[in-house]
Amino acid sequence: MFNKxxxxxxxxxxxxxxxxxxxxGWVRTFRNNQFIALNDGSTxxxxxxxxxxxxxxxxxxxxxxxxxxxxxIGNLIASPGKGQTVEIHATHxxxxxxxxxxxxPLQPKKHSLEFLREIAHLRFRTNTFGSVFRVxxxxxxxxxxxxxxxxxxxMNTPIITASDAEGAGEMFHVTTxxxxxxxxxxxxxxxxxxxxxxxxxxxxxxxxxxxxLGATAFGDIYTFGPTFRAENSNTTRHLAEFWMIExxxxxxxxxxxxxxxxxxxxxxxxxxVDNNLDDLQFLDQRLAEEEKLLPTDKRSxxxxxxxxxxxxxxxxERITYxxxxxxxxxxxxxxxxxxxxxxxxxxxxxxxxxRYLVEKHFKKPVIxxxxxxxxxxxxxxxxxxxKTVAAMDILAPGIGEIVGGSQREERLDLLTQxxxxxxxPTEELWWYLDTRRFGTVxxxxxxLGFERMVLFVTGMTNIRDVIAxxxxxxxxxx
RNA sequence: UCCUCAGUAGCUCAGUUGGUUAGAGCAUCUGACUGUUAAUCAGAGGGUCACUGGUUCAAGUCCAGUCUGAGGAGCCA
Numbered sequence: 001m002f003n004k005x006x007x008x009x010x011x012x013x014x015x016x017x018x019x020x021x022x023x024x025g026w027v028r029t030f031r032n033n034q035f036i037a038l039n040d041g042s043t044x045x046x047x048x049x050x051x052x053x054x055x056x057x058x059x060x061x062x063x064x065x066x067x068x069x070x071x072x073i074g075n076l077i078a079s080p081g082k083g084q085t086v087e088i089h090a091t092h093x094x095x096x097x098x099x100x101x102x103x104x105p106l107q108p109k110k111h112s113l114e115f116l117r118e119i120a121h122l123r124f125r126t127n128t129f130g131s132v133f134r135v136x137x138x139x140x141x142x143x144x145x146x147x148x149x150x151x152x153x154x155m156n157t158p159i160i161t162a163s164d165a166e167g168a169g170e171m172f173h174v175t176t177x178x179x180x181x182x183x184x185x186x187x188x189x190x191x192x193x194x195x196x197x198x199x200x201x202x203x204x205x206x207x208x209x210x211x212x213l214g215a216t217a218f219g220d221i222y223t224f225g226p227t228f229r230a231e232n233s234n235t236t237r238h239l240a241e242f243w244m245i246e247x248x249x250x251x252x253x254x255x256x257x258x259x260x261x262x263x264x265x266x267x268x269x270x271x272x273v274d275n276n277l278d279d280l281q282f283l284d285q286r287l288a289e290e291e292k293l294l295p296t297d298k299r300s301x302x303x304x305x306x307x308x309x310x311x312x313x314x315x316x317e318r319i320t321y322x323x324x325x326x327x328x329x330x331x332x333x334x335x336x337x338x339x340x341x342x343x344x345x346x347x348x349x350x351x352x353x354x355r356y357l358v359e360k361h362f363k364k365p366v367i368x369x370x371x372x373x374x375x376x377x378x379x380x381x382x383x384x385x386x387k388t389v390a391a392m393d394i395l396a397p398g399i400g401e402i403v404g405g406s407q408r409e410e411r412l413d414l415l416t417q418x419x420x421x422x423x424x425p426t427e428e429l430w431w432y433l434d435t436r437r438f439g440t441v442x443x444x445x446x447x448l449g450f451e452r453m454v455l456f457v458t459g460m461t462n463i464r465d466v467i468a469x470x471x472x473x474x475x476x477x478x
Numbered sequence: 479u480c481c482u483c484a485g486u487a488g489c490u491c492a493g494u495u496g497g498u499u500a501g502a503g504c505a506u507c508u509g510a511c512u513g514u515u516a517a518u519c520a521g522a523g524g525g526u527c528a529c530u531g532g533u534u535c536a537a538g539u540c541c542a543g544u545c546u547g548a549g550g551a552g553c554c555a
Contacts (some may be wrong), residue, residue, distance in 0.1 A: 032514045046515095053512070066505095083515045102488085107505045108516050111489065114547065169554065206555095231553055232479055244555065340551090351551075401555065449555030462548090474546080 009042035011076065016086050018076040023047060023088065024096070026125060029108050030064040036090075038072065044127045044282055048079065048087040056093060067104055067125060069097040113465055120469055120478050128286055131279035132466055135272055136454045142271035143224060143245055143450075146264055152220040152247065157207030159226065162199050163428060170230040171202035172240075203228035207246050208445065209379075209432050212408060215248035215443055216435045222247040224450075232473050236462045237399060237452060241471035248445035254381075254390040254407040257444035258367055261394060261403050262316050265365075265453075269308055272457055280305055280457075287459040300398070301363070304459040307397075316365040321388065324368050327361060328353055348375040351400060358395045365402075366395045378422045380406040382414055392446070399456050405446020412436040 005022045006014075025040030025047075034053060037046040049072050051061065064070070073092040079085060105119050106126065116123040123129045144154065160174050176196040177183065185191040192200040207223040214221035227244045247260065273280060284304035291299045302310060319327070328334055328343045333356055341350045349368075358366050370388040373380070380389035394403035409415040415436055419426050426433060454466040464470040469478040 029514095029516070031517055032512055034512070035514050035517090037515080048515080050513085079513095081513055081515075101506060105488065107489065109489070109504055110516085115489065118547090227555080229554075233553065234479090234548095235551085235553095236549080238554070242555070399555095404555065447555060452555060 005071075007042040008038070008040045008045065008047045011047055012043070012045055012086065014076060014086070016076050016078040020073060021076050021088060022071070022073050023049070024069070024071045026067050026069050027064055027099075029066065030061075033061060036064060036070075036072075038070070039125075039130075041124070041130060043278060044130050045278070048081070048084050049074065049090050049093075050087055051090050051093060056090075060093060060095065063095045063098055064093075065099050065101040065104070066108060067106060067122075068095060068099040070095055113462065117464055117470070124468075127282060129465075131276075131282045131286075132454070132458050132460060133468065134279050135276050135283070135458050136466060138272045138276045139268050139454060139457060140224075140450070142268040143222075143264075145271070146267045147220075147222045147247065150220065152222050153214065153218040155207075155211060155214045155218075155221040155223050156225060157204065157210040157223050159204055160197075160201050161204045162197065162201050163209065169205055171205055172228050172230045174201045174203060205229055206244070206447065208248065208447065209429070211246050211248040211445060212379075212432070212435060212443065215250045215445065216439070216441060219251070220247070220249045234473060236464075237455070239451060239463055239467060239470055239472060242463075242467070243450035245448045245450060246445060248443065250441045250443045252407070252444040253442055254369060254392060254444060257405055257407060257446060258318065258369070258392055261392075261405060261446050261448075262367070264448075265394070265403075266312055268453070269457060270312055273305075273308060273312070280308070283458050283460075307459075308457065311365060314364055316367050316394065317362045318367045318369065320369050321371045324349070324353075324357060327357065331356060331361070333360070346372050346374070354395050354400055358397050358400075363397070365397070368393050368395065373418075376406070378418050378424050379408050379415070381409045382418070390444075396452075396456050398461075399452050402452045402456065403446050403448045405444065407442065407444040410436060410440045410442050412440065 005024045008023060008025060011021065011023060023038060023040065025038045028037040028039050028046055030036050034051055036049040036051060038049050039046045051064075071092075071094040072088060072090050074088040074090040076086055077089055079087040081087070106122055111126070113128075116126065116129070124133060147154065175182075175192075177190065177192075177194065183191040183194040192198070195201070204227060206227060207225065211221055211223050223244070223246045225243065226241055228241055229238075230240065231238065233240075247264075249256065249260065252260070287300075287304050300307070322345065325343060325345050325347075328339075328349075333339060334343055339350075339352055339356075341347070341352065343353065357368075358364075369390070369392045370383060371391045371393075372387060373382060373389045376389050376391050380391050382389055390407035392403075392405050393401050396402040409418065412433065416426055416433065419429075451463050451466050455461070455463055458466060460466050464472060
């Protein structure tokens with residue numbers, strides 16, 4: 001019977017004077033042959049367990065090594081020491097699992113994030129990753145809470161898909177055909193009619209098209225699931241497997257879409273601030289210490305909590321693509337030829353351009369709308385000017401694009417015309433086009449990269465540090 | 479995929495123009511101390527210098543290739 005244990009997070013809030021308290025956890029440090037800093041993952045704060053000298057046998061005390069797991073029964077008392085208000089005087093200590101200190105890789109000292117990535121199975125036991133993953137949980141919970149409160153239906157779109165129509169990137173192939181000698185048709189090509197699904201299939205790059213099918217029946221839906229891109233991307237903000245939130249709303253236009261996205265982002269940040277303040281404070285401090293090592297001009301102007309509060313209390317800047325280009329053309333950076341890539345109407349803005357807008361010019365999240373149709377996807381609604389589409393990207397400081405969305409093209413003729421122009425096969429997407437044939441409605445939606453959101457809220461700088469077991473090129477350990 | 483940088487003890491790093499037996503801090507172990515807060519003090523153990531090949535009397539150090547990691551770019555969320 002283990003469930004009598006009290007979680008350390010709750011225990012630390014209790015009044016001293018309790019006897020027979022049961023706690024279990026992993027030893028962080030054992031000082032002076034007497035003081036155990038015990039952690040159970042419920043919070044970064046440890047409970048100090050005091051094993052009074054002479055009360056416990058030598059053999060047990062020897063086994064109190066870093067990350068050994070123990071069960072403690074004792075009395076919660078006011079601590080005479082300085083570092084904590086309460087502590088447990090142990091009457092009983094039981095070793096549940098030993099941890100060989102010669103072999104255990106985590107030591108009571110600072111480790112680099114790169115090293116911890118190599119022992120991703122153990123890194124949750126550090127303060128940094130403890131905080132990051134508790135915040136990640138909190139954000140995930142807030143996402144469901146937000147949409148549930150608004151009456152959205154949570155929809156699970158398929159992971160394996162036969163459509164590669166969206167062109168969102170390179171896909172991972174899914175097949176049960178033998179790799180060495182697959183069946184071949186008359187033209188010498190792999191014969192996918194022999195494959196498991198009778199056609200070529202891939203891991204999904206987006207649930208949006210299926211999401212639209214849900215939205216045009218339920219009104220409002222959202223997806224929250226894994227997404228896969230086989231791009232050979234080696235950056236601090238790309239993963240081959242990541243989680244994406246994709247709401248899709250019928251009877252919504254671009255402005256509704258922007259309003260929802262902004263409310264949504266603020267809501268989940270607020271939830272984390274309300275429920276995980278101690279973790280965010282720890283991450284705030286961690287970031288501040290890390291930034292001390294950077295040259296002054298590379299440091300962020302705001303601390304983590306300051307930045308989150310700033311986002312919560314300020315409106316996101318909303319500008320059109322055309323206005324964005326004008327700002328860039330008028331910028332000192334452009335005039336001094338600081339940009340590596342040229343700026344003119346029609347370009348797909350480069351990282352340096354987006355960073356300038358967000359980090360230098362506005363210094364807050366920016367929503368850019370109405371992009372040229374030629375640099376955007378086929379399903380985005382064409383504006384009356386014939387040149388732009390009703391798209392919106394939200395750019396966040398330090399992260400770049402965190403949300404990409406649009407009002408969808410609901411007019412069948414314009415949609416098929418655009419698909420033909422862009423060589424998207426209309427026959428394969430017959431089911432998608434059916435939504436425009438039978439009771440089509442104006443609708444809109446967006447996709448938000450969950451890990452990028454977690455990056456933003458935790459102040460971490462590498463996306464591999466905000467997902468438990470990152471999948472990146474040449475890395476699928478664990 | 480491209481560009482740049484890196485790979486030396488469990489970790490973080492030093493290692494001079496190529497030259498004896500490759501060093502430090504932390505961690506670990508042993509002992510001392512015992513109300514400590516990453517405890518402190520003393521001592522000890524710990525290395526295929528990423529891998530393969532080459533140059534040289536001699537390579538951790540120079541050259542080539544490979545692998546791995548990091549940062550930036552592209553692609554994007």
